[in-house]
């Protein structure tokens with residue numbers, strides 16, 4: 140079992156929409172991925188992760204929202220036409236896109252960072268499940284989406300957007316996996 144786990148953890152990499160085929164993944168598989176996300180740890184069992192799923196039928200509306208959000212968030216001097224044009228391409232090459240959010244439970248007495256950290260562990264479960272399924276995806280955190288998310292998604296007042304997770308079917312050879320600096324540089328033993 141540990142060999143399988145090591146292989147999945149070491150084989151995980153962010154796969155970007157430019158490497159997706161555009162093929163659509165079954166709802167059953169998307170549910171399996173989300174159910175694995177739901178097995179993440181959380182202090183006091185707050186389970187603060189929330190997912191809003193863009194399915195193929197919502198892509199057109201989401202493209203419009205994302206392009207409008209980019210335009211209104213970006214100062215005209217910083218507006219990049221190629222970034223604006225990439226928005227529909229990335230969305231259309233993806234199968235599903237998750238809007239990731241954190242549901243803040245004020246009554247828990249927990250600091251916000253613990254709730255954000257719990258959501259991040261759920262996202263790692265998504266990354267690992269995609270790797271095991273030979274699917275691809277990555278966590279994207281554009282500020283224009285984060286700022287305007289509540290204009291598109293039906294969010295609770297205690298929910299905070301933490302970005303998007305693009306999911307798709309990889310095609311062709313993937314770019315090389317970024318190599319991590321050795322763990323020895325990041326550990327202090329006592």
Ligand SMILES: Cc1cc2nc3c(=O)[nH]c(=O)nc-3n(C[C@H](O)[C@H](O)[C@H](O)COP(=O)(O)O)c2cc1C
Pocket residue numbers: 151152153154277278279280281302316317
């Ligand atoms: C919280 C978080 C936010 C991220 N946001 C972005 C992003 O906005 N754009 C992007 O290209 N990658 C984003 N990434 C993915 C990283 O770029 C990626 O994890 C990094 O390059 C390491 O590559 P790997 O995931 O293949 O190990 C994000 C990752 C995390 C954990």
